[in-house]
Amino acid sequence: MAGTTSYDTDQPASGDSSAAAAGYDPNYVPDSVKSFVVHMYRHIREKNVYEIFQMYETSFQSISDRLFKDSPWPSVDAVATYVDNDHVFCLLYREMWFRHLFARLSPTLKQRIDSWENYCSLFQVVLHGVVNMQLPNQWLWDMVDEFVYQFQSFCQYRAKMKNKTEQEIALLRQPDQAWNVYGVLNYLQALLEKSTIIQILEQEKEGLEQFTATDGYDYNGGSNVLKVLGYFSMIGLLRVHCLLGDYQTGLKCLRPIDITQQGVYTSVIGSHITTIYHYGFANLMMRRYVEAIREFNKILLYIFKTKQYHQKSPQYEQILKKNEQMYALLAVSLSLCPQVKLVEETVNSQLREKYGEKMLRMQRYDDEAFALYDELFSYACPKFITPSSPSYEEPLVNYNQDAYRLQLKLFLYEVKQQQLLSGVRTFLKVYSTISLGKLATYMEVDEPTLRTVLMTYKHKTHAVDSDGKITSNADLDFYISDDMIHVTESKPAKRYGDYFLRQIVKLEGIMTDIDRIKLE
Amino acid sequence: MSYTVEQLVAVNPYNPDILPDLENYVNEQVSSQTYSLNANLCLLRLYQFEPERMSTQIVARILIKALMAMPAPDFSLCLFLIPERVQMEEQFKTLIVLSHYLETARFRQFWDEAAKSRHILEVVPGFEQAIQAYAVHVLSLTYQKVPRSVLAEAINIEGLSLDKFLEHHVANSGWVTEKTQNKGQLIILPSTEFNHPELKKNTADGIPLEHITRILPILG
Numbered sequence: 066m067a068g069t070t071s072y073d074t075d076q077p078a079s080g081d082s083s084a085a086a087a088g089y090d091p092n093y094v095p096d097s098v099k100s101f102v103v104h105m106y107r108h109i110r111e112k113n114v115y116e117i118f119q120m121y122e123t124s125f126q127s128i129s130d131r132l133f134k135d136s137p138w139p140s141v142d143a144v145a146t147y148v149d150n151d152h153v154f155c156l157l158y159r160e161m162w163f164r165h166l167f168a169r170l171s172p173t174l175k176q177r178i179d180s181w182e183n184y185c186s187l188f189q190v191v192l193h194g195v196v197n198m199q200l201p202n203q204w205l206w207d208m209v210d211e212f213v214y215q216f217q218s219f220c221q222y223r224a225k226m227k228n229k230t231e232q233e234i235a236l237l238r239q240p241d242q243a244w245n246v247y248g249v250l251n252y253l254q255a256l257l258e259k260s261t262i263i264q265i266l267e268q269e270k271e272g273l274e275q276f277t278a279t280d281g282y283d284y285n286g287g288s289n290v291l292k293v294l295g296y297f298s299m300i301g302l303l304r305v306h307c308l309l310g311d312y313q314t315g316l317k318c319l320r321p322i323d324i325t326q327q328g329v330y331t332s333v334i335g336s337h338i339t340t341i342y343h344y345g346f347a348n349l350m351m352r353r354y355v356e357a358i359r360e361f362n363k364i365l366l367y368i369f370k371t372k373q374y375h376q377k378s379p380q381y382e383q384i385l386k387k388n389e390q391m392y393a394l395l396a397v398s399l400s401l402c403p404q405v406k407l408v409e410e411t412v413n414s415q416l417r418e419k420y421g422e423k424m425l426r427m428q429r430y431d432d433e434a435f436a437l438y439d440e441l442f443s444y445a446c447p448k449f450i451t452p453s454s455p456s457y458e459e460p461l462v463n464y465n466q467d468a469y470r471l472q473l474k475l476f477l478y479e480v481k482q483q484q485l486l487s488g489v490r491t492f493l494k495v496y497s498t499i500s501l502g503k504l505a506t507y508m509e510v511d512e513p514t515l516r517t518v519l520m521t522y523k524h525k526t527h528a529v530d531s532d533g534k535i536t537s538n539a540d541l542d543f544y545i546s547d548d549m550i551h552v553t554e555s556k557p558a559k560r561y562g563d564y565f566l567r568q569i570v571k572l573e574g575i576m577t578d579i580d581r582i583k584l585e
Numbered sequence: 586m587s588y589t590v591e592q593l594v595a596v597n598p599y600n601p602d603i604l605p606d607l608e609n610y611v612n613e614q615v616s617s618q619t620y621s622l623n624a625n626l627c628l629l630r631l632y633q634f635e636p637e638r639m640s641t642q643i644v645a646r647i648l649i650k651a652l653m654a655m656p657a658p659d660f661s662l663c664l665f666l667i668p669e670r671v672q673m674e675e676q677f678k679t680l681i682v683l684s685h686y687l688e689t690a691r692f693r694q695f696w697d698e699a700a701k702s703r704h705i706l707e708v709v710p711g712f713e714q715a716i717q718a719y720a721v722h723v724l725s726l727t728y729q730k731v732p733r734s735v736l737a738e739a740i741n742i743e744g745l746s747l748d749k750f751l752e753h754h755v756a757n758s759g760w761v762t763e764k765t766q767n768k769g770q771l772i773i774l775p776s777t778e779f780n781h782p783e784l785k786k787n788t789a790d791g792i793p794l795e796h797i798t799r800i801l802p803i804l805g
Contacts, residue, residue: 246634250599309633310665314598314626350665352658452634471669475661482688513693516735520690523726527779529656535726537779544780546729547771553782562792566800573803 091140097128098139099147102158106148109157109198114282118201121161126379129165137170138162153196156187164211167218174233177219181243184212188252188294192259196290202281205290206333209297212249213304219244220450224465238457246452250305253298260295263321281329296322296329300336303343308450310472312347319344324360334371335380338364338387345394346447350476353528354402355538361395365412389419393445396420397438400427401483402526403490404540430484438480442473483525485518493541493552501548519545594627601638604631608643615646618711622659625650629666641674648680649706652687653715656722660684676705692720696741717741726779730763733770 101124108116129138141159148154163180166172172180187208190196223237257263268274281293299318306315322330324344331337341364348357368388375381395416399405405413416424423441427434449468455461485508492499492507505515526539543552588596590610593603607628614620625647632639644667651659664672664681671677679702686695695716699706706712720739724731737743742750751772754760761773774780 247599247601254599309630311626311630311662312665313622313662314630351662453636467669472665474669475664478685479661482685517690517692520723520727521688523779524656524688524690524723527656527726528658535779542779542782544729544782545727545731547732547765563796566792566796569800569803573800 089136091137092143094139094143094147095132097132098144101125101128102144102147102154106151106154109154109200112199114199114201118203121201121204122379125161125165129169133165133169135169137166153190153198156183156190159183160187160208160211163215164207167211167215174222174236177215177222178236178243180215181219184208184215184252185248188256191291191294192255194291197288199282199289200293202289202293202329202333203335205293206297206336209253209294209301210335210339212252213301213308216244216246216249216305217308217448217450220246220452221448221465223454224451224467225463226455226461227463229461234457234461237454242454250302253301253305256291256295256298257302258295260291260298262292262295262299265292266321277328280332293329297336300330300340300343303347304339304447307343307347307447308468309452310449310468312350315343316347316351334375334378334384338368338384342387342391342394343447345391345398346445349394349398350472351528352479352525353536353538354398355404355407355536357398358395358402358404358407361391361398362408362412365391365395365415366409369411369415390445392416392419393441396424396427397441397445400424400438401480402538403487404538406540428487430487435477435480438477439473442476443469446472482521486522486525489515489518489522490541493543493550494554496550497552499550499552501545501550504550519543519550590624591621594624598627601631601635604628604635604638607631608640611643611646611650614650615709620650620654622651622654622657622662626662626666629663633666633668636668639671641671641676644671645676645680645705646709648677649709649712652680652684653709653712655687655716655719679705687716687719690723690739692739692741713741725774725777728774729776729780730771730773733772736772 101120105117105120108120138161141155141162144158145151145155148158159180160183163172163176163183166176167180229237262276265274265276269276269278276292276296281289281296283289283292299322302318303315306312306318319340322328322340324330324340330340341360345357345361345364348354348360365388368384372381372384372388375384378384392415395408395412396419399408399416408416420441423437427437446469449472451464451468455464488508489504492504496504501512501515505512508515508518510518522539526537526542528536528538530536541552541554543550545551590606593606597603607624610621610624611628614625628643629647632644648660648663651663654660667677672681679698683695683698683702686692686698699716717740724736724739728735733747737747740750751760751762755762759775763771763773765771
């Protein structure tokens with residue numbers, strides 16, 4: 066494919082503040098860029114993953130910071146001569162070129178479409194199995210991540226219909242439009258299927274194949290690109306389905322990855338966080354609070370312990386932002402399902418510091434509490450999208466908030482259905498038995514209403530999965546016999562088994578040490 | 586047809602061409618009293634991608650089937666995919682109110698409302714029985730012994746029909762009826778770990794075999 070970048074002829078979109086075009090010559094290639102592409106090209110041909118990674122992660126950033134803070138990198142045509150006009154390298158270069166542009170400048174519609182076409186060409190090459198490269202997981206993850214991000218960004222952009230120019234609308238109306246939702250999903254699905262990653266993960270369980278053990282790399286001269294892209298596509302699909310509000314399907318896409326274990330998804334911090342953030346969010350929306358709390362807790366603890374190592378990473382800001390959002394989601398989950406014992410001490414103290422006071426107010430279920438649920442949800446939710454094109458015949462209105470408003474409304478609806486539960490919980494906590502009549506008086510409701518509240522408590526705290534298995538999310542439980550309520554608080558189960566196992570190993574270690582002393 | 590609809594969905598999760606098959610499949614689920622959340626979500630997804638192809642009649646059927654799947658959260662899962670302006674239509678507003686009553690266990694209000702909306706619900710056979718099963722599920726989570734009147738209200742059956750209903754469950758589901766002196770009949774529901782918390786197995790302290798294998802060399 067010939068590079069057809071044409072940013073120089075594009076008009077920046079209205080309201081575009083970037084002064085990118087001014088003084089920028091796409092054909093001027095500074096020496097550092099020349100050296101960058103020449104070395105990168107060589108390392109890719111030599112399959113030197115370590116060096117590729119260094120250049121990708123460090124050199125690209127430092128050159129961007131020095132020379133391309135607010136202008137694009139040189140055009141692909143200008144650098145192609147330094148890399149033998151290598152088709153695949155040019156696709157990779159453009160992928161980075163667009164990613165840099167999206168991160169630092171405001172892309173025009175034409176650029177969005179060009180980037181889509183570049184992804185199509187790149188994925189076609191990968192799908193047809195003609196690549197023989199070994200690329201760092203970080204880069205492959207970034208490709209899938211950026212692909213989904215640009216799709217999301219395109220949907221948001223398209224939905225802001227009000228101040229589009231006629232040219233933009235004409236371009237948007239073209240039949241085989243870029244970033245069509247079917248196209249996006251089918252590319253991810255194609256990578257997933259063509260890579261046969263699901264079968265590979267299955268076979269690995271039986272010891273017939275190695276994937277996780279080598280972090281997805283191929284040490285037998287093959288390429289890791291299709292396999293790992295297929296693997297990350299599962300996470301890409303999870304994210305796209307969450308953006309569409311299809312939580313059930315999103316979680317289904319992720320199922321081949323066992324998130325209770327380490328895996329290739331944990332080898333890149335961005336992929337690890339994206340996976341758990343969307344997994345937790347989907348579970349929260351499906352009312353499986355315990356599952357959401359457990360996974361948020363684990364990843365927040367992990368980020369707390371490791372974030373110092375990522376300070377220089379280009380993803381650092383993103384890590385911190387998702388960290389804050391997940392604390393907000395944890396606060397929401399715990400307010401709906403007060404299972405504090407699932408939360409580790411460090412995470413808990415961070416949580417109290419950030420949201421302790423808000424969480425107390427959220428327990429009250431008055432208007433202010435609803436406003437807080439609204440605030441935390443809006444701050445922490447994914448950027449929901451409307452996947453369909455607008456009707457160009459009707460008057461043009463912005464619809465970029467529609468999807469978000471629907472998800473928020475349905476979530477607050479759920480909160481409202483649970484509003485009496487925290488009150489009843491407070492009373493049940495201090496009794497072991499109490500009559501319905503007495504509790505009704507305390508709660509200032511009549512007896513039939515109290516019965517419905519108690520049944521609601523049971524229904525909302527007991528999740529039923531597709532094979533009819535019931536899981537209790539309640540730490541405080543009760544039953545009614547005739548008109549007496551009997552309360553039972555589940556005691557945190559002490560993990561004696563683990564404790565003994567560890568002590569046995571420790572003792573054995575000490576005994577070995579002692580034996581060694583005797584021998585000397 | 587050489588493929589079942591479920592297979593079609595598995596092979597073409599993002600293919601607009603299967604939309605008519607999925608619509609037919611919804612009608613088939615209605616007439617044969619079967620259910621596939623997976624296929625229905627796939628159809629709602631295609632509607633979401635191409636709103637101009639949406640049939641509100643089919644959407645209504647999907648939502649009624651989802652109500653019948655209570656206590657599973659299917660109704661919400663479907664609503665997440667249906668644009669708000671569609672949800673504003675009268676029939677959907679009614680279904681949302683019905684779902685709200687079920688979610689908050691307000692069975693009396695539910696049955697009153699359902700009676701008023703018969704024209705929407707009666708196209709789907711088995712609706713009442715499915716909701717009754719849900720009511721029995723919630724009652725079984727909550728009660729060891731439930732007064733007859735509370736049961737009657739929840740399942741909307743009274744008098745002789747209720748006697749018959751009880752007889753059936755005494756014979757098939759392990760229910761026991763008990764006469765009390767002053768308050769009428771009590772129904773003893775089968776024990777589960779949810780209405781008899783002492784039955785809850787303490788699974789938390791199980792040790793997976795892999796962990797044991799780690800210390801086997803030491804023990805040997």
